[in-house]
Amino acid sequence: MALLEVKGLRAKVGDKEILRGVDLTVNLGEVHAIMxxxxxxxxxxxxxLAGRVxxxxxxxxxxxxxxxxxxxxxxxxxxxxLFLAFQYPVEIPGVGNAYFLKSALNSIRRHRGQExxxxxxxxxxxxxxxxxxxxxESFLGRSLNDGFSGGxxxxxxxxxxxxxxxxxxxxxxxxxxxxxxxxxIVANGVNxxxxxxxxxxxxxxxxxxxxxxxxxxxxxxxxxxxxxSGGRDLALELEKRGYGWVEESVSGASAAIS
Amino acid sequence: MTDAADPRQPYLADFPRLEREFYKxxxxxxxxTRRNALARFQELGFPTLKHEMWKYTNxxxxxxxxFTPAIAIPGNGLPPEKLEPVVFGKYEGSxxxxxxxxxxxxxxxxxxxxxxxxxxxxxxALREEPAALEPHLAKTAPFDxxxxxxxxxxxxxxxxxxxxxxGKVVEDPIHLLFVSTSxxxxxxxxxxxxxxxxDGARLTVTESYAGLDAGVYFTNAVTEAVVGEGAALxxxxxQRESERAFHVATLEIxxxxxxxxxxxxxxxxxxxxxxxxxxxxxxxxxxxSMNGLYSVTGQQHVDNHTRIEHLTPNCxxxxxxxxxxxxxARGVFYGNIIVHKGAQxxxxxxxxxxxxxxxxxxxxxxxxxxxxANDVKCRHGSTTGQLDEDAVFYLRSRGIDPExxxxxxxxxxxxxxxxxxxxxxxxxxxxxxxxxxxPNSEAVREAL
Numbered sequence: 001m002a003l004l005e006v007k008g009l010r011a012k013v014g015d016k017e018i019l020r021g022v023d024l025t026v027n028l029g030e031v032h033a034i035m036x037x038x039x040x041x042x043x044x045x046x047x048x049l050a051g052r053v054x055x056x057x058x059x060x061x062x063x064x065x066x067x068x069x070x071x072x073x074x075x076x077x078x079x080x081x082l083f084l085a086f087q088y089p090v091e092i093p094g095v096g097n098a099y100f101l102k103s104a105l106n107s108i109r110r111h112r113g114q115e116x117x118x119x120x121x122x123x124x125x126x127x128x129x130x131x132x133x134x135x136x137e138s139f140l141g142r143s144l145n146d147g148f149s150g151g152x153x154x155x156x157x158x159x160x161x162x163x164x165x166x167x168x169x170x171x172x173x174x175x176x177x178x179x180x181x182x183x184x185i186v187a188n189g190v191n192x193x194x195x196x197x198x199x200x201x202x203x204x205x206x207x208x209x210x211x212x213x214x215x216x217x218x219x220x221x222x223x224x225x226x227x228x229s230g231g232r233d234l235a236l237e238l239e240k241r242g243y244g245w246v247e248e249s250v251s252g253a254s255a256a257i258s
Numbered sequence: 259m260t261d262a263a264d265p266r267q268p269y270l271a272d273f274p275r276l277e278r279e280f281y282k283x284x285x286x287x288x289x290x291t292r293r294n295a296l297a298r299f300q301e302l303g304f305p306t307l308k309h310e311m312w313k314y315t316n317x318x319x320x321x322x323x324x325f326t327p328a329i330a331i332p333g334n335g336l337p338p339e340k341l342e343p344v345v346f347g348k349y350e351g352s353x354x355x356x357x358x359x360x361x362x363x364x365x366x367x368x369x370x371x372x373x374x375x376x377x378x379x380x381x382x383a384l385r386e387e388p389a390a391l392e393p394h395l396a397k398t399a400p401f402d403x404x405x406x407x408x409x410x411x412x413x414x415x416x417x418x419x420x421x422x423x424x425g426k427v428v429e430d431p432i433h434l435l436f437v438s439t440s441x442x443x444x445x446x447x448x449x450x451x452x453x454x455x456x457d458g459a460r461l462t463v464t465e466s467y468a469g470l471d472a473g474v475y476f477t478n479a480v481t482e483a484v485v486g487e488g489a490a491l492x493x494x495x496x497q498r499e500s501e502r503a504f505h506v507a508t509l510e511i512x513x514x515x516x517x518x519x520x521x522x523x524x525x526x527x528x529x530x531x532x533x534x535x536x537x538x539x540x541x542x543x544x545x546x547s548m549n550g551l552y553s554v555t556g557q558q559h560v561d562n563h564t565r566i567e568h569l570t571p572n573c574x575x576x577x578x579x580x581x582x583x584x585x586x587a588r589g590v591f592y593g594n595i596i597v598h599k600g601a602q603x604x605x606x607x608x609x610x611x612x613x614x615x616x617x618x619x620x621x622x623x624x625x626x627x628x629x630x631a632n633d634v635k636c637r638h639g640s641t642t643g644q645l646d647e648d649a650v651f652y653l654r655s656r657g658i659d660p661e662x663x664x665x666x667x668x669x670x671x672x673x674x675x676x677x678x679x680x681x682x683x684x685x686x687x688x689x690x691x692x693x694x695x696x697p698n699s700e701a702v703r704e705a706l
Binding site: 050051052053073074075077078079083084086089090092093094095100101103104105107108111143160164 | 646647648649651652653654655656657658659660662666667669670671672673674701
């Protein structure tokens with residue numbers, strides 16, 4: 001059974017329909033890249049999957065592990081193993097990184113019927129994962145994303161993902177704003193998470209990050225629909241030729257239909 | 259002339275009797291001060307919404323309630339365990355306890371008070387060392403404009419007197435705990451504190467005001483703090499009166515050359531609360547950090563008025579007041595920084611931030627900056643809003659339920675002020691108090 005099945009998903013923000021019938025199937029163990037020009041609906045898709053409130057689903061369905069994902073509240077999705085790495089992580093002064101992450105981890109563990117972790121066990125888990133993301137110890141004592149550089153915020157997202165160990169991780173433009181060193185660290189963190197019990201969806205405008213995280217499948221989202229799917233080569237072709245030719249082939253196709 | 263319906267009347271009528279019974283041993287200067295203050299109260303009367311300084315707070319409920327002076331209530335020995343809900347846990351320091359405005363020796367304890375320092379009851383100091391009080395008492399807190407300060411001055415009886423001599427350091431904090439107990443009739447107490455730091459002295463002092471029962475009572479408190487050259491005062495206040503209580507308090511601070519003061523005022527309790535903090539730099543090089551947090555709900559009304567006066571050059575003040583308003587509560591922040599002519603190189607920042615947790619809650623925020631000098635760095639700002647829904651979603655997207663997320667974010671908002679408290683026992687107590695008022699407090703408690 002597929003881990004994620006998106007069927008004819010339509011969603012709008014305000015009065016504007018952004019997703020106009022998305023179909024996507026993701027199986028455990030796979031890494032999918034979703035690419036597309038600005039405004040094509042990439043981030044909307046990521047946010048709808050995570051359950052953001054200001055996105056209104058107007059059609060289609062999403063099955064996660066065979067269950068109706070859209071009927072679940074955001075916190076339930078997270079506890080069921082869905083993780084969104086935010087494009088713009090929110091700064092929350094006054095909430096410590098360590099406290100926040102321990103609460104999150106324990107709420108997920110409770111849901112799974114596992115015992116809650118105390119501070120000692122928690123530290124044992126995070127120390128090694130911080131090293132992986134190149135985060136030093138002072139990081140845990142700081143407020144959540146407060147005053148973090150763009151790169152630190154993105155590293156923190158991947159660090160959270162490493163600690164929470166989701167079954168489905170959706171990375172929303174995690175590469176944007178990263179210099180090459182930070183990109184390598186983040187990609188390294190993501191690669192360490194690849195495995196048969198997990199699926200990863202990388203949403204990105206640029207193919208650059210795919211040099212480090214090799215996808216099994218590449219989809220091009222144009223105008224709220226998946227216009228083209230393929231393998232790794234498709235990303236390289238997009239880099240060479242831009243998005244124009246895919247957009248043209250889509251509008252050509254719809255012109256032929258009408 | 260006054261008549262029975264005149265709200266001033268009971269106070270004017272009580273005075274001669276109290277003077278005969280309780281103030282008869284006062285030094286002559288104090289007797290005159292009391293009479294002048296009462297006369298001034300008679301002239302001013304209770305303020306109404308027409309007064310600029312009282313525009314947002316209607317004190318009519320105070321004016322129309324007949325309060326018995328607490329001094330006339332027979333003192334009863336309060337068992338120490340009654341204090342347990344309102345003392346700081348794991349506190350190491352001195353504690354002076356006042357029950358219905360009167361010092362209780364049995365409940366109080368002193369630790370590590372340096373030689374030559376006075377730490378004790380104002381009533382006792384008035385009997386034993388009136389000359390030490392005369393230069394300061396009622397000199398720092400003017401009663402010409404504020405009728406409540408005038409009333410307190412006319413009826414003052416007890417409170418704390420702390421004097422730290424030249425260069426002395428009081429290592430352990432001093433906690434002044436004012437508790438009110440329920441009386442058959444509503445009572446009024448007039449706590450009066452005088453804090454004198456001579457040059458180079460250092461002190462940390464906390465005032466707590468707490469109700470032990472749910473009754474109606476009125477606390478009208480005045481604290482005067484005189485901070486000498488190079489001296490440092492950390493002053494805290496934790497107001498947690500009963501929910502039907504009236505609390506009107508004024509803190510007056512005078513700062514000498516190169517002195518440093520931090521004032522941190524926390525208001526959680528009371529039904530109708532007015533808190534004035536007035537500060538003056540009287541010489542160069544002073545530094546002031548003035549912080550406040552008010553967190554109210556239900557029908558509570560809390561009004562904070564602050565005034566910082568830069569009378570001299572080269573002083574710095576940073577002010578941060580934060581409010582959390584839930585239910586139908588109403589909050590007021592009225593801040594006024596005055597940079598007088600000639601107060602060059604003043605550095606002043608004033609910030610007020612309010613968090614509204616319900617649609618019915620309301621806050622009036624009136625930041626103010628009057629600049630009469632031309633070489634200064636000053637700014638002020640005020641924000642009022644609700645919880646950031648993006649932040650709520652961020653926490654939910656990590657598995658945290660929305661109610662806990664909201665509580666965590668509310669506590670996080672308060673934390674900026676809580677973290678400035680340098681008395682660990684008070685900081686911990688406040689953290690617990692704030693969290694226990696939030697939904698899902700168990701889940702939030704881990705945050706402490």
